[in-house]
Amino acid sequence: MDLALQLLFTGIGIGAVYALVALGFVLIFRATNVVNFAQGEFSMVAAYLMVVFAVDLALPYWLSFLLSLAGMALLGAVFNLGVYYPLRHRTFLPVIIATIGASILMANSVLAIYGPQPQVLEGWFETPGIQLGPVYLDSQYLLIIAATATLVAFQYWFFEHTLVGKKLQATSQDKEMASLLGISVSTMIMVTFIYSAVLGGLAGILVAPILFVSIQMGSTIALKAFAATIIGGFGDVTGAIIGGLSLGIIETFGAAYVSVPYKDAFAFLVLVLFLVFRPQGIFGERVAEKA
Amino acid sequence: MKLTRREFAAGLAAGVTAPYLIGSARAQGATIKIGMCAPITGPAAEAGKYATGGAKLAVDAINKAGGVLGKQIELIVEDDQTTNPGIVLAFSKLAAQPDIVGFLGSIRSTQVHAMAPDVMKLGKPVMFGGTDPNLTKLGNPWLFRFRPNDSFSGRVIADYGVKTLGKKKWAVLHSTDAFGTAGGKALTEALGKLDTTIAIDQGYANQSQDFTPVVLAIKQSGADILGSYFTFENDLGIFARQLRQLGVTIPWVGSPSIVNVTALKLAGPALYGTYGVADYAEESSEASKAFGKAYRDAYKVAPDNQSSWPYDAVMVLAQAIKNAGSTDPQKIREAIIAIKKYPGAEGEYNFDDKGDGLHGYNIVKNEKGNIVFDKHIDFND
Known part of the structure; x- marks a missing residue:
């Protein structure tokens, strides 16, 4: 039982990271109908920005955090203008390939600037964690879980109760109709890219003290987050959260009770099962219904 | 303008000898080339920097001491991307250059396994650092290990x-x-x-x-x-x-x-x-200390096993070429196998006929x- 509790905590913690990155996938997909394969690199770039501000320039942690997120907002805007906007009237394929190209560019730019050494980023708290009965709660995982919960609440409020949120929803549902109603579609898409970059960046900053800051950190998380998105139902926010959390829990328990070396296989086995038996995911609508 | 007899003779002499002079200058400028597959990109890019640093240190030391067989050594590095397909590609690029006499492979066993068939086909000595014991049991006479195996x-x-x-x-x-x-x-x-x-x-x-x-x-x-x-x-x-x-x-x-x-x-x-x-401990021997000092002086960071084995590999390969008096692959191979009690940064090299140079570890x-x-x-x- 103690064992299961510890595993559950870690599973939720790592799952929350997948969920955060998955949210970024979903938001961009809803707004533009393309998958942004550079979403993982947003996390990586943000973690490196933290290293620049908090470690190299020795700025206070909170200030570094805000500066890094501001940097990510800027990157999101540049990404939209440089990668999506010029190709917006093309089919989804050139856009997806452009995002893959952008992800390679980002990874190698960081490699060129920062070198290949993995970096250490301290966590937000001085204490590494607390012992709660039989379970050790890593303070960084606690922070990740809290941040994910807060963001989900924020996102719900933002999309359902603000004008910008409603405009964003309208844009993602039907661009032509939205633009007929006087919504600036390209502004809404710009907002989506900025928000997704900040979201991905947040995931990267939160997870960096646990996984270390490396060039590969983004792609490893993004792959799982992508799987989580499909499990949850592509384009569904609740689905991304549920998908991320369940993936984290499934792979942690699978590793503990079945096989450690096949840990990643459990995640992808679940993905394959979903693709075969329920391709629209847990919360997704059938494509035919949406059309 | 009237050409005097003396000027004509001097001109003729210059004309006749020029090709020889230029040729010998070219021969002196020619180098002994060593190819190196190293992770410049990918998950081990970090380690790759240390590895090429170690190899370059050895090349510089040898060249400063006059080179090998009267020639300078030149190191040609190809990126193995830290992947198996990457190293196969990197090695084939290097292998296509016929004037490369010996190679440095990877510290990763899986990559050495991947390149081994091509090494066998090429038939030139390859130094490596992977520690899977099977690598020297493949019946491949061209693989030489510069770290103790697992x-x-x-x-x-x-x-x-x-x-x-x-x-x-x-x-x-x-x-x-x-x-x-x-x-x-x-x-x-x-x-x-x-x-x-x-x-x-x-x-x-x-x-x-x-x-x-x-x-x-x-x-x-x-x-x-x-x-x-x-x-x-x-x-x-x-x-x-x-x-x-x-x-x-x-x-x-x-x-x-x-x-x-x-x-x-x-x-x-x-x-x-x-x-x-x-395999590398700075305090374990005089040779280890000497390498450690040289590495610190050159790169301002502490040396470790990522840099010590390529250093030893280049040093031993140069020594073997010197002992063989030739760059013929078979003769280099025999000269490497014959190396005994060679004090390297990693330890004392006593090559066996399988290609293992070291037989113990530091704790x-x-x-x-x-x-x-x-x-x-x-x-x-």
Whole structure:
């Protein structure tokens, strides 16, 4: 039982990271109908920005955090203008390939600037964690879980109760109709890219003290987050959260009770099962219904 | 203008001898080329920097001392991308240059396995650092190892844990790649001969983001000592922190990655008090100290095994070419096999006919982040 509790905590913690990155996938997909394969690199770039501000320039942690997120907002805007906007009237394929190209560019730019050494980023708290009965709660995982919960609440409020949120929803549902109603579609898409970059960046900053800051950190998380998105139902926010959390829990328990070396296989086995038996995911609508 | 007889003779002499002079100048300018496959990009790009640094240090030392067979040595580096297809491609690019006389392969066993068939086809000597014992049992006469293989590291870890630390109930943890699997097997075999019990033998996949299930399994097994084979430093760092967080404090003797510079930086205090087998330990011999000093002077960072084996490999290859008096592959091979009692940075090289140069390891301890030499264990059977 103690064992299961510890595993559950870690599973939720790592799952929350997948969920955060998955949210970024979903938001961009809803707004533009393309998958942004550079979403993982947003996390990586943000973690490196933290290293620049908090470690190299020795700025206070909170200030570094805000500066890094501001940097990510800027990157999101540049990404939209440089990668999506010029190709917006093309089919989804050139856009997806452009995002893959952008992800390679980002990874190698960081490699060129920062070198290949993995970096250490301290966590937000001085204490590494607390012992709660039989379970050790890593303070960084606690922070990740809290941040994910807060963001989900924020996102719900933002999309359902603000004008910008409603405009964003309208844009993602039907661009032509939205633009007929006087919504600036390209502004809404710009907002989506900025928000997704900040979201991905947040995931990267939160997870960096646990996984270390490396060039590969983004792609490893993004792959799982992508799987989580499909499990949850592509384009569904609740689905991304549920998908991320369940993936984290499934792979942690699978590793503990079945096989450690096949840990990643459990995640992808679940993905394959979903693709075969329920391709629209847990919360997704059938494509035919949406059309 | 009237040409005098003297001017005509001088001109003629110059004209006749010029091709020879230019030719001999070209011969003097010509170099002995050594190809090197190194990870410039990919997960091991970090290590690749140290590796090329070590090799270049040796090249500079040799060239400063007058080169080999009257020629300077030139190092040609190709990026192996830290992948198996990457190294096969890098090696084929190098192999296509007929004037390269010898090569440096990888420190990763899986990559050496990948390139081995092409090495066999090319028929030129390749120095490598991968420690899977099988690599020198492939019947491939062109592979030469510059680090002790894992049958020795496994035996040294077992020997030290059982005889020096007095622990008999083992947890064995290893990566599931070629290196980790071979290492884990070598350790369990060595433990089998030493009157011990193996409480848990656990593999893990590289680039795991979380080791909680592994740590909990070790905790539950009741093992009183841990032996490990980690391939990547970030895996090692994540595991070390979680091990300590979840309250596991048993002694830990690890494969060489546990004492390398990156792992120490990433894991910090989580690795204090651990032991590691190290093929390179700066205090272990005069040659090791000398290499350490030269490396620090050149690069301002501490040397480790990523840089020491390429250094030794270039040095021994140059020595072999010198001894052979030729760059003929077969003669170089014979000269390498004939090298005995060569004092390298990694230890004393005594090549056997399989291509293994070293036959033992150092045990070092992490004392608050400083790597302290403990003892050297050599096997002569």
